[in-house]
Amino acid sequence: MSGPGSRPGRDDSPDRLYTLTGGRSRAGTDSPFDLVTLVVAESAPVPGMQSEHAAILRMTERPTAVVEIAAELRLPVGITKILLADLLATGRVSARHPRHQAAVPDLELLEQVLVGLRNL
Amino acid sequence: MDSATSRASAPLGASASNGLKIVVVGGFGVGKTTLVRSVSEIRPLATEETMTQAGAAVDDLTGVTTKTATTVAFDFGRITLDARNVLYLFGAPGQERFWFLWDRLFSGTLGAVVLVDTRRIDDSWYAIDRLEKHGTPFVVAVNDFGGPSFTPEQVREALDLDPHVPLVSCDARSRESSKLVLITLVEHVHTLHAADRVRPSRQELV
Ligand SMILES: Nc1nc2c(ncn2[C@@H]2O[C@H](COP(=O)(O)OP(=O)(O)OP(=O)(O)O)[C@@H](O)[C@H]2O)c(=O)[nH]1
Numbered sequence: 001m002s003g004p005g006s007r008p009g010r011d012d013s014p015d016r017l018y019t020l021t022g023g024r025s026r027a028g029t030d031s032p033f034d035l036v037t038l039v040v041a042e043s044a045p046v047p048g049m050q051s052e053h054a055a056i057l058r059m060t061e062r063p064t065a066v067v068e069i070a071a072e073l074r075l076p077v078g079i080t081k082i083l084l085a086d087l088l089a090t091g092r093v094s095a096r097h098p099r100h101q102a103a104v105p106d107l108e109l110l111e112q113v114l115v116g117l118r119n120l
Numbered sequence: 121m122d123s124a125t126s127r128a129s130a131p132l133g134a135s136a137s138n139g140l141k142i143v144v145v146g147g148f149g150v151g152k153t154t155l156v157r158s159v160s161e162i163r164p165l166a167t168e169e170t171m172t173q174a175g176a177a178v179d180d181l182t183g184v185t186t187k188t189a190t191t192v193a194f195d196f197g198r199i200t201l202d203a204r205n206v207l208y209l210f211g212a213p214g215q216e217r218f219w220f221l222w223d224r225l226f227s228g229t230l231g232a233v234v235l236v237d238t239r240r241i242d243d244s245w246y247a248i249d250r251l252e253k254h255g256t257p258f259v260v261a262v263n264d265f266g267g268p269s270f271t272p273e274q275v276r277e278a279l280d281l282d283p284h285v286p287l288v289s290c291d292a293r294s295r296e297s298s299k300l301v302l303i304t305l306v307e308h309v310h311t312l313h314a315a316d317r318v319r320p321s322r323q324e325l326v
């Protein structure tokens with residue numbers, strides 16, 4: 001259960017969020033990241049790097065979903081996407097985007113999901 | 121590595137490449153978090169989505185000043201399905217005022233589970249209406265809180281539920297029961313898509 005204390009971002013002043021993202025306030029609807037896009041580090045953190053960027057690179061040595069990164073950083077999803085966009089633009093992370101599109105039925109994928117669920 | 125100790129779970133395998141979403145919706149206290157927790161391989165985490173004024177042009181923003189971002193918490197869990205596919209479950213508040221979050225959460229989801237508490241069936245109306253408008257496939261799971269027991273027909277009638285929408289009862293505290301709800305949903309989505317696939321090919325033949 002998420003008590004008030006466990007909610008990320010709650011204590012973050014707008015000023016802190018502003019600083020983190022260099023003043024960009026929105027990832028926008030054109031953000032390349034979905035909540036479940038899997039992010040993978042392509043390089044190690046370097047000294048002097050913004051601490052959130054370094055944390056993301058450590059966290060994504062293995063594929064990690066955007067929503068998990070946001071929860072670990074205790075930052076709102078939108079802010080996290082902005083930080084990720086910086087890293088993507090400089091090639092420090094790569095992104096594995098979800099393949100499922102509601103408009104394009106993929107029966108084979110659904111069958112894989114069923115197998116996975118039944119094997120739980 | 122301080123980040124390693126704070127992780128909620130073992131990391132995914134290096135070959136994980138496809139994230140999938142299922143959303144669990146319903147009124148306050150209906151068992152969303154419980155269901156996500158029952159089947160998740162990670163300790164369910166909470167995070168927040170931020171709504172800026174610009175991002176919510178038509179919402180009722182009474183009292184929201186220009187600089188204020190409104191945030192809403194939602195929780196999520198994870199199920200590794202196989203070497204490539206990872207399923208994320210999102211527990212989302214079902215109330216009307218959270219609709220902006222819904223539209224973001226629902227885009228690209230496999231489908232949704234609508235949890236219903238028979239003591240407050242009305243709470244689920246908005247969720248169902250929204251899902252239908254959005255074209256998101258869903259199943260309805262009646263969580264047994266020991267409230268008045270209704271027949272499936274009564275629940276269907278109370279929710280004005282389309283006959284093809286699966287209705288199951290569940291105990292969100294049980295992993296097996298919650299798993300069955302998810303399987304029912306994915307089977308339903310499969311059925312819908314299999315039917316979709318037949319129709320266009322018929323047209324092509326004409
Ligand atoms: N009897 C019974 N109790 C349940 C069931 N599912 C959940 N509960 C209990 O109901 C309470 C609320 O469950 P939550 O999972 O927190 O509900 P929620 O939908 O996440 O609640 P909010 O996030 O506050 O809207 C908890 O005390 C659960 O233990 C169920 O199937 N049967």
Ligand SMILES: [Mg+2]
Pocket residue numbers: 001002152153154195211
């Ligand atoms: Mg909850």
